[in-house]
Amino acid sequence: MNQFIGVAFVVCILQLITVIECKTEIPTKHEKLVTFIKVDYEINKNLMSMKVDLKNNTNGRPTVDLDAELFTEIPDELYINNIISRRVSQLEYHALIKTGRLSLCDFFKNSDREPFLKTLLRNLETFGHMMFNCPVKKGKYYLKDFYMDTNTLPSFTPTGDYRVDFAVTRKEKDAYVPIYRMLWYATVSY
Structure with missing residues (x-):
């Protein structure tokens, strides 16, 4: 310098x-910018309701609002599958990181095992009231004007189009019952 x-x-x-x-x-x-393009989701309507809105904030930054209500308490058998993919062609994404089926309750107790998920959840909790401990209580959860803080991205994150796919399930007897699945589409640029 x-x-x-x-x-x-x-x-x-x-x-x-x-x-x-x-x-x-x-x-x-140059600072990286994460621009949300689309958020798709599926829910188990017997367990919850959810509404997701993608909007432009007053500063022109695309943000996400999420309102959800969980109809029942979920005990310690809560799991997440997480896949982070990068677009390689018009219709194809290539998986970069997969967590496999991870116990969210174990993760909440020891989040250092999954650094990306830890960073994502820490970023989420600054924008609302979300479920970050077990058992997950029934009630209302929300995000307001959520955007991805670029300081949480690794410095070597390449620009491009990304998809973050995560599915939350609960274990009932010998089966995993879906609670919700979300697909977040975003572009990382300068």
Whole structure:
């Protein structure tokens, strides 16, 4: 950085000698932007209701509002499958990260095992009231003006189109009963 300032100063002096106007500016790092394109979802209507709205916030940033109501308490048998994919063609996404079936209740107790999910949930909880402990109580949950904080993305995240697919299920006897599934489509750009 000091070398850049020194070189910029010398260039300015040389330009001043030849009567050319010069401004010294230190280049700033480009910030990534996450733009939500679409949010699709499916719910188990016997267990919950949900409404999701994608909208432009006052600052022009696409945000997501989510209102949900859980009709019954869900005990410790709560699971999530999470797949993060990047678009490779017009109709095809390639999976980058898969968590497999993960016990959400175990995750809530020890979130360091899944760093991406930990980061996503930490980001979500700043925008509303969501379910982040077990048992999950029946009641209303919401997000208001949610957007993805780009500081939570790894610095090496490439630009492009992404899909985050997560499904939440609960275990009943020997079967996994769906609660909800969401597909978040977003673009990462500069």
